[in-house]
Amino acid sequence: MLSTDLEVDLDTILKKSQEKSWNTLLQDELNLLVTAFLPSQPLTIRSKAYIGVSAFCQRLRETSGKPDEATDAIARALGPAIISRLAETDEQNVISGLTFLTALFQVDWQAASAIFTQDGAIESVFDGADLFPKSSDISIALAQLLGQAVGHKTCRVAVPPQYIEWLESKSRQNADAATRAAAAVALIKLSRGSESDASEIGGSEGPSSSSSSDELMKLMKGLVVEGLNISSLSDAVEGLAYLSVDPKFKEQLSSDVTFLSRLFSLIPHKPSASTDTPEAGMSPIYGTVLIISNLCAYRPKLSQEEAQIAKLRRMAKVPGKGQPEEDPEVSKLEDEEHVQERGRRLIEAGVLGALSAAVKATDSRAVRLLVGKALLSLVEDKENRGKVLQSGGAKALMTIIHGVLPSPTSSTQPHNLSPLHTLDLEPIQALAKLAITASPVQVFGPNEGALYDAIRPFALMLVHPTSNLLQQFEAIMALTNLSSSSPEAADRIAKAEGLMNKVELLMLENHTLIRRASTELICNIVAGSEEVFNRYGGERNASAKSKLQVLVALCDLDDLPTRLAASGALATLTAAPEACQSLLELQTERHHVLPIFAQLVDPTIVPLPDESGNEDVVEEIRSPTQGDPGLVHRGVVCIRNFVVGVEDSAARKELALEAQRLGLVQALARVFKDNSADRSAPVLRSAAEALKCMMECGVSITA
Template sequence: MANSSDEIFDPSVPASPSSIYNQSLNASLEDQTILLLAGLMEAGQEDENTCKELANLTKLLTDDSSDETRSPEPHKPLYQLVDADSVDTILGFLDMRQSASVRGYATLAISAYLKASGDKGVDLLSKFFHSKVRKGTYDDFIVAFSVAASIFPVVPDVTAALFLSEGFVANLGSLMRRKWKSKKVEQSALEMLNVACMNTPCREAIKKYCTEWLEDMVATRAPESPPVDTQESKQIEDGTIQQGTHSASVVNLAAVVLAKLQVIPTTPAPGTEEERIQPATTSMEDLSDMFKNMLSEGESQQSAIEGLAYASIQPKVKEKLASDKQFIKNLIKALAEAPAKSPATYGALSVLVNLTAYLPAVSEEQKRISQLKAYANASKAPEGPDPLNDEDHVTKRCQTVFEAGIIPVLVTHSQHGSIASLTLVVSIVFSLSKTTKIRGKMAQQGAIKLLLHAYSVFPTDNLTAQRTTAHALARILISTNPQHIFGGSNPLPLTSAIRPLLLLLSEDPNSEQRDLLPIFESLLALTNLASTDDTARNPIIRNSFPQIEELLLSNNKMVTRATVELICNLMQSPEGVAKFADGSKQASQRMHILLALTDSEDFATRRAAGGGLASLTEWDTAVNAILERDRGVTLLLAMCKEDEEELRHRGVVCVLNVVSAPGKVGEWGVKKVKEDGGIDTLKECLKKSRNQEVLEITVEALKKLLGDEKDAQKQIE
């Protein structure tokens, strides 16, 4: 609903008692309620006093309707004290000509009353609405339409029934086409239609009976300057305008309603054809151009943003909007200037979500099922997704939005916005984070701080929002140096990023489709964090090692590879080594798996497993665990035979560590390496290798195996 002023109503600000309420504090609850109702019915009160009395009435009714907050003092249910005249008075405060604050507090009051009174309240509301419509004066229409617009979100089913009562919508268009019309009546009617579009039957009725009238309004516009004729000027000031002309605010609101009608197609009942008085002639592209101009000219900004939020759902419109870089800058500027928790903020964020959102990944099986359903429900072949929504087009739109400077604005809004707007903010950042080349700049501009704050704010039962936040964080951390983001003068602790990333190691229980991408990207981000120091490694080990261990056995080679790479970095911590070398049965089993992965078909997995073993074999307990495995030394020597220098490097490091272990473990290591043909393997490795470090390590290992240094040197030569 569009407000008649720019004032933002904030019900979270408590209202202090009015003078009449102060006098009643020592009275009974019933007397307090009666005094408040009497005060509200007094004419000529200041808005401030009206708001206070409405707020106090709301509190009394709300407290009395709950067993937890109801006063133990014996009293009559307070809603029964609110008679028909009182209801009429409160509903009158919803008049669009009232201030935004009065309308806001009146909405809360009538909501509390309807909740407490049940069918009685609904009956009084219906009588009020029908009475106003039957009287048919300009003032009565304005009040009736304003009431319907205000309470639609409060009691949508009840208001929809009033809206769809026989003849009401069908006669609305002709009613608005009188010879002399009221600008305020038109505006109140449009505000009602705008809100009623949220209900499917209401939207279809509007589409059927009001499209022609709406398009007539969009096609006309009142003069920008006031008319010269004083009588005509007086008529406009009084709220009446000549037929064929409409104020800019009315035209803009009509365009918003048309956009809502077009973006959601009407679904006729089975076996029937859709009825319409006249097909829509104003295209969504035309409407979006109109909204763009309204935004650039600073005209009816709220209507412009609301209309764009719907228009930008269509691929052609979103592509056209994104190609206009000046429009994107205007939109971001409007978002930057919009108050927190305002409709303008939510609308602008919705537009940006539409522009940047990627299509969800769909498996081949899901595609086949969708095709079968489409064939079953339609006579023609199903259409594929619009090419303007493919990855290339969305990536370009994301790049445009990012270059227009969106991240700093989102950071600001994330600190003060509602949970609903914060969800949209995170969705935009998530989409932008898919583009690898801008991740570093996103981090510099505060995206990581934004995401960590969002994760801490989202309720734990909002798992979808938490996972989206964590996934965006993972993507950015993959491509950035953690030491540039955390620590130093930056107040963000590195450990604050670990908890969100660990959430992604489990599959999403709310998703119908198995998606391993969040797991994979979380593993990569954790690997990056684990490259720093034990401050990051130890919390990862303590809080998620069972999950990491399970992912080692994944059927997906990319997930397995990323898990092994993470373990390779975790081996730099003594706590990580202990998981493989503390002598337990579990540690022995883990060592068996890591050794087996050195024989993986995937080169990167073999390399990571070799790196982990190179770190592990620096500990004699780990060497002992390898020697206890039947094929442990065989698998280490196999790495020394690889064609890739990187793998041979890891192999000879492992062998040198085994034969260099102290005491009996080292002696056992020398014996087993010799028995597995280690001397010949290392000599062959010398012939293959060109890297000086690999050559030196191999020579050192051969010396350990051959014992006598002169004899060893001779054999090596």
């Protein structure tokens, strides 16, 4: 059948698959799908066939009650066509049976495994090798099928030793590079799977190969460097993708400049037609990016709970049960220093250009998310961030992020935060790291639209239910940087759905860095967003009063940056008389507002006893920074605004007298005197106005 006719017939099947009642394949349709996976068919035909088989399997799973019942239904529908072709004496029929089963493993591995492990099925699979011992097409198809099958334990344990010996012999021959590569990939998967089987407590070991990983690594690397044909290249890249998780091989591969140069060249620098079919899953682009991601990946950072569980598992391991202790030398290769050095070697070899090219070359979600993961690892090292920006890394990350972010639900909700998968947060986190250490212009360029576009993903990462503390911290830091660029940016950040509630909650977090970053973001938003300013300082209600109370409390912590941010926010908010009135109520109720402001100006000021004789102590024991100029300036502004902003003259006089009892008046006088030589000092005017107001209230000034 001509490929054009075959494509038309495949289009007909795909059209039928959209019908709700469709759940069967006619015999002619099944025959069509089976032959569509022959190596001689063009990529467009195989891609459409993948979609057709996937749609059929998905429909049966949707209409069947239980997963096992769906697996049996798919196996019954497709199995006979596969087994009958494997029993044929015609070479093309045998190849079509092998390639179709290989494709089914990529679409629905449960059903494919059920067919592969049927009585007599494995023997039928190898009958073709006996009938056509000199056929390279049969050998390649068989090796590729085994490469898929041994990736699953149920199939792995069913493969007889003689078939593993067949793979080993094919991996050692030099006559056919494509067969050699496919066999080597199968052996690598078998070896990795057997190791996984052995590590399971009480699990049985699967069959293992005698070919060493070192030999297979050398073979795979040589095939990439030689680049003889696309088939062997694809298999070699897939094999290296499995091997490159080993720290020893990470060091070898990242140190071979010739190999890296050849590997990066596999990524085209022009857009290519791509799909998310299973066949595209292990394309040279995907495999190459996966290798890159493995080479520069850091060990996962475990929480305290996860680290404790891992420790208990290590303690529970029984010697001699296939669970050897980790080699200290191998473990050392995964420390931060070695990972950073591998990343720098990759950058030196041109990996940044390859990653940017991968984003342009394909719209595959899987490939782009892997690029985001690789860039996240590379920007973990601060020394790499400038190079990533220079190579267009920020633009590549924005492209990836735009591809994974769902569209807002409506035009009236530009900041709608639709849920994302946890893996989708990795490119956002990578962009956040860049936005933390560079100015917004350096990261997003002069176009404000690009900067505004980054607000939504950062806000989403902050409020996402699966984001960890580090991701939340970096999202806040990035948003803080953006909010400082313009009032418009600050206002847009404040309007992101769920953001303000999350940040206000994190201001109470015990983690110092999280609390500090949240307070700094609030300080910027209060200064830039009129709406937030009014919500904190321009309204007289319990909510605004509570927010001000939190900021006052944060001014009294043992963390200078947090105190600077909180007092900065209050210096802005106290410009509103409503905020001053709320603070006056807090002062009347708790007697702590003025003492905390006073300690910003002079940390030696001690709170006075309250009416019960107890000091108005703070929640945390503090060793204040003596005379920090930033705190002094903010404290003077807060006091000036507070005293002047209280409209009731009797209340203002009481505040002035309280300030005198605390020693605050004398502290303000000293600040004025110390800065009087510099008439342009920002603190001078505020100190003078505060003292003037207090003098009008009958307080005498003595320095």
